[in-house]
Amino acid sequence: MLGLTDAEYGRICELLEREPNHLELAMYAVMWSEHCSYKSSRRHLARLPTEAPCVLVGPGENAGVVDVGDGIAVAVRIESHNHPSAIEPYQGAATGVGGILRDIFTMGARPIALADPLRVGPLDEPRSNWIAEGIVSGISGYGNSVGVPTVAGEFVSCETYRDNPLVNVAALGIMPTERLVLGRATEVGSAAVLMGASTGRDGIGGVSVLASAGFDEADDDSTKRPSVQVGDPFEEKRLIEACLELLEAGLVSGIQDLGGAGLTCAASETASRGGTGMEVDVSAVPLRQHGMEPFEIMTSESQERMLAIVSSAHVEQVLEICSRWEVSATVVGRVTGDGMLRVREGVDGAVLAEVPASTLHDDAPSYDRPMRPPADLALRRSVDPAADPAAAGPSDCAGDLLAMLADPSWVYRQYDHQLFLNTVVGPGRDATLLRLRDPRNGAPTGRGLAVSVDGNHRWCDADPRWGTAMVVIEAALNLACVGADPLALVNCLNFGNPTHPEVMWQLSEAIDGMAEACDALGVPVVGGNVSLYNETNGTNISPTPVVCLLGVHPDLVRRPVADELPPGTELMLLGPSGPAVGDDAGTDASSLGPTSLGGSRWAWERRGCRDGALPGLDLAGSVATARFVAAAVRDGLVQCAHDVSDGGIAAAIAEMCCHGGAGVHARVPSLGSPAPVERALFAEPPGRVLVAVEAGDVERLAQAASSAGLASRPLGSFGGSRVQIGRIAEPSLDIDLALDDTRARWSGALPEAFSQPVEGAAA
């Protein structure tokens, strides 16, 4: 259950100059777990850009913090709760929400928003359906009750996540810049006050048992269930209010949440960051169960607990404020000057464990694991998904389109996404846009805070490097669609087993792709989370880096997204000049190249083909497109913008029709000639954005795009009751559907998937 290797055990003996006892070993096991130590990924993560003028706190603290102007700082953090959610979907997802919120208010910020990128198995399979429903219920049950709106997310279903769903959760918090608090214990003699819930046997070894190992058939998942924590949102709500009051009053010098690795992690991190030591009296810790062993107390991951470092003069006041919020608070230790984490039974009682605090993380192993691209990489990339004669049947473009449409409102309507009266553009559109209000007095600043969470395992499976860069670019285009410019990014890197060289290669490539895209955008990475061992029976998930991109809308005077598209509104395509917007049509006749169907949703879902090369990525052109679109949206030059991503241009047009309640007649670029019709409709070359424009503004927009070095192309106009999509210079239509039918399929897809009788669901 400990998950330490022989070599790691040897290293502990060297550091201590003796053999560790059982309690010490348990503490090293949780702190040196993959989850806490990033031992496989640390050396690669160092390649990400982390500096920019806006960065107040970069990676390594509980949350990244950026300066958004007006004396306002925003804390942002993303985490995964993948394995707990595979075992116990409701509690796994719920406690993920609780944990990320504690990371935010630990910094002194009031949490104002949550985002939940979710990935689950096929919804027509009972167990995946049960897992998906449980995850959404858990987020709904915890997030709504704790009183933080869930304003953004993703909901992706694919068989790669059948036994290993991905439950990522991001949170934003806001504070006056001067209130920034760091989790460190600097003053010797200060008290360590444990706040919140009592400590029980739930979640013992969560980070080592669950988060740092894969699943396999020999395991009965239910044996891991005791390692899943149980959440209490009402306790967390009171804990938030109590902590924020303590921070506001300046009564705590450092504060740290008890998450993965529990008290061991909180005590050793606050001490080693502060360059001090700490003594913890396990007999003082309020317990939920009788007879708990010291190692259980030190590694329990019971939820809704915080460790506050309080100078002795303030202890009484702190306990008084906690009592008013009905939050339990107990002095469980004190800060010492000797750099040791010492666990005692009784205040000056027997020493149960004694290790240098810094060795628990600073000396955690860092591995340069072997990595290697898959042997069949070149072969896979040479495949053209549209040209597979064995699989190819007659084209059914309309059927393909309908099968790929799904309105995610079934998910997000279960989340309170409006609390705090900030949500200008809510979930379901390209990005979420919140009013930015001054945390001191609630006054609107006239600016907006935008957030987009994005991942695309198909792109990253085809090419982890450029796929990841495309994900970052898509996030920036999403922000642009609500008029915001990107500011900072946090990432959640969901990968398979790091002892497999192909997985390490994927991770390394993805980090390089992310770094390149962030550099192109001028955006720093201010935090992240690495989730490895996402594998079942030796099969790794497709690489799934997920990003949460934060942006700012500088001048929020009106809603940037038109709710309705009046008849006669023109549809235009914008993007980097090149074949993807139809420039030089005819020169790209090869089956691969810049407009390939490789990695597209159509290829995976409609053709069952995971091979092929990704379409080309013009980083600089895509960044210029994002800047241009953001400005055009703010200026009101476009009524509504939507980036072209999974499902290609046909899906993007249909989604605009469904949202805007209008039919369309559009002719899209052929992307080569001769080329299969699916390429024109469903390929996903990056950097393209569709915009709805009033007829009188078309010329002005085209000229502005041209001056910005971008291509633009009128595709047709909205209106009528049919969704009609064809190709430029082709007389016939490839898709001709009634708007009502299209909308019905779009809005009905998820409700129908979850109304099937689910028999034999595992419980």
Next chain:
Amino acid sequence: MSVPMSVPMSVTVGVVQFPGTNCDLDTFDALSELGARTALLRSDETSLGGVDAVVIPGGFAHGDYLRTGAIARFSPIMDAVASFAGAGGPVVGICNGFQVLTEAGLLPGALRPNAGLSFLCQPQQLIMVSVNHVLGHGLSPSDELSIPINHFEGNYVCDGATLRRLRENGQVVMRYVGNPNGSVDDIAGICNETGNVVGLMPHPERATSELLGTADGCKLLNALLSAAASTRRAAGHRAA
């Protein structure tokens, strides 16, 4: 948002805070922006401190543990709210506040889990039914409003005799257009017989700005401020 001239700036509205309430500050902000003086009332207080109207806002009082509103109704503040309501003072319960008012017996019926057994946060079209209550000033029957809902337990239920009385006495305040949660008779809000206590599931405080999608909630909140002003004048006359 415009502040109607008829609302005296001196009207004070108390917003009740139970542990677990989370729409308290939103409600406070929305009422303040409409020109009211606003006071937060902690649930362990025993006095309303002379407010002219009381709002019990949405959220999860006491975590909704046991049953929505079941623990909150025993809070010290609820005795003061009951006395205030008994004397004709305007009391409005929004969402969880509506649930608390039914648990406290200040409104008839109960709110069960939604028929679809899932939480619903979505825009909602409503039709005003009666306007003879503290949210009716300035509105007319059959006025349409767009105000979001945000609840798991919004499925209003009562016995047949109560429903008949609610209809006959004009106590049905508003109905849903397209019933989202299974409520009997599409009921979205009701009032007591004297019209001074209203409970509704939609959140008017979330509908106070076109930037956020709709400002229809201002109509209801302004009506409450008018009612509070009348109460204040009446109290002033009595005192004089």
